[in-house]
Structure formats: C-alpha cells, structure tokens
Amino acid sequence: MINLTAKAWEQKYQECRDRWNLGCPAPPFINLLASANAPQPGKIAVLGCGKGHDTLLFAESDFEVTGFDFAPSAIAEANTTAKAREISAQFWQRDIFTLNYDFADCFDYVLEHTCFCAIDPVQRSQYVEVVKSILRPGGKLIGLFYTHDRPDGPPFGIKPQEVLDFFTPDFKPIVFQVAKDSISRRRGDEHLAIFQLKH
Numbered sequence: 001m002i003n004l005t006a007k008a009w010e011q012k013y014q015e016c017r018d019r020w021n022l023g024c025p026a027p028p029f030i031n032l033l034a035s036a037n038a039p040q041p042g043k044i045a046v047l048g049c050g051k052g053h054d055t056l057l058f059a060e061s062d063f064e065v066t067g068f069d070f071a072p073s074a075i076a077e078a079n080t081t082a083k084a085r086e087i088s089a090q091f092w093q094r095d096i097f098t099l100n101y102d103f104a105d106c107f108d109y110v111l112e113h114t115c116f117c118a119i120d121p122v123q124r125s126q127y128v129e130v131v132k133s134i135l136r137p138g139g140k141l142i143g144l145f146y147t148h149d150r151p152d153g154p155p156f157g158i159k160p161q162e163v164l165d166f167f168t169p170d171f172k173p174i175v176f177q178v179a180k181d182s183i184s185r186r187r188g189d190e191h192l193a194i195f196q197l198k199h
Contacts, residue, residue, distance in 0.1 A: 025057035026113055028144050028179040028192045033061045037175075039142065039194070042108030045134055047096045047127075048115025052078030052089070058111065059089040066090040066107075068099060097126055100133035107134050112143035112193075117155035124158075128166050135197050141171065143193040144179060160191050171195035 032038060041062040046055045049067030051074050059065045059082070067089065069075050078091040096115070110131045119127060131141055148157045164173065175194040182190045 025053045026144050027181045027183065028190065029054055029057055029111075029113070029142075031181050032142075032192070033057065039109065039140065043106065044109040044111055044142075045099070045103065045107045046111040046113075047099075047130075048113075048118060049078065049091065050074050050114075052081055052091060054111060054113050055089055055091070056082060056085065056087050059087045063109070064088075066092065068092050068094045068096050070095060097123070097130060099130055103134045105134070105136050108136055108139050110135060110139070110141045112141060112145070114144075114146060114155060116143070117146040117153070117158065119154075119156075121156050121158075124166055128170070132170055132197065137197065137199060139197050140174070141167070141193065141195045141197075143191075143195070145191045145193060146189060147191050148189040163191065163193070167193075167195050170198055172198055 038061075041064075043064045044058055044066070046058070046065060046067040049055045049069050050071075052067050055065050055067040055078065067075070067078055069078075069091070070093070072093045075091045075093045078089075082089045082091070116124065116127055135141070145158070145160075145163050146155050147160050147163065148155070149159070150157055160176070164176065167173075173193065173195055175192060177192055179190040179192045
C-alpha cells in the first residue's frame, strides 16, 4: 500500500508539487452549474478539496459547502480565500476516510475532483463506502473523474468502465460522459459523472 499520509500531502503543497491545482474551478463544473441541468442547491461535501476552488464555486451557487482535505496549508489557504471573497464555506483538515464517524447521512451531495485518482488505488472501495455513508438517502455524487491511462501516479489512472464498476452496485448513473470542456492537458481524459445513491 502506498503511504500517502497527511504529512505527505502537506509536503507536496510546501514544495509546490500540487500539479492537480488548476488555480481556478474546473470548467466542467462551471458549465454544469450554468446549465439547464444544474443540480439544485443543497448541502455538499467536497473530498480532497485542496485550496478550495471548486468548493467556492459551489458556494457561490448557493450550496452549503464543506471542504475536507488532508493538508493543513491547503485548508488554511482555502479559508483565507473564502474570507477575502466574503463567501460562506467551511473547510476542515481531515483524513477523508474517517468522515463517516462524524458526518454520517449529513450531505445531499458529494463533490469529487482529483481525490479518487490521488488516493492509493487499493483504497478506492473504501472511498466509495465513505461517500455512501456521508450521503443522505437518494443523495448524489457529482464527479469529474481523471480517466487517464498513464502508468504510475498519483494521479493514478483508471478506465471509465472501472469507475462504473466501483460505483454502480450502490449508485445509479444519471450522467457519465467524457467531459467536453476539460482544460487542454486533460482533454479526453476526464469523465463528468452524476451518480445517485440507490438507497
């Protein structure tokens, strides 16, 4: 098992090796929220939120947002940005695999972007269990999955069908398609997903 601890993630931020950080919200999320199919505002958890760009986007669209990340410096910067922009959002430094203890059945949505691909692949089933546990009945996962096929990681690659294999036992796919509006270096390597909890 790859030992990606909170300390390891913090070190990546300290050494400016946070290549997953776009410096802005992901375009597929921007366009989803601006579309006729935009999800209705509700309570949303953002797993592996980093510096909070996607989290703050959803907060500006009237979602009640809580971002969670392993790295304390990322959380500190997210809180600073939210305060400076006068956006209501909560950010917590947490091991996401412990969220079920304090946040069971708490959220209408979970937002996924570059967390599922960053964790050790052997923890993917555990990730799904966490998402299930913190969602309310009928809750939804909104995800932008990094479905590249390059070796090594993080980010670790995964095939689109494998994403479905992990989630469809407990989630109904509402949307699962190649994102048409990814940033250039990820074009063709991202799938936009909306999965609804079956129970």
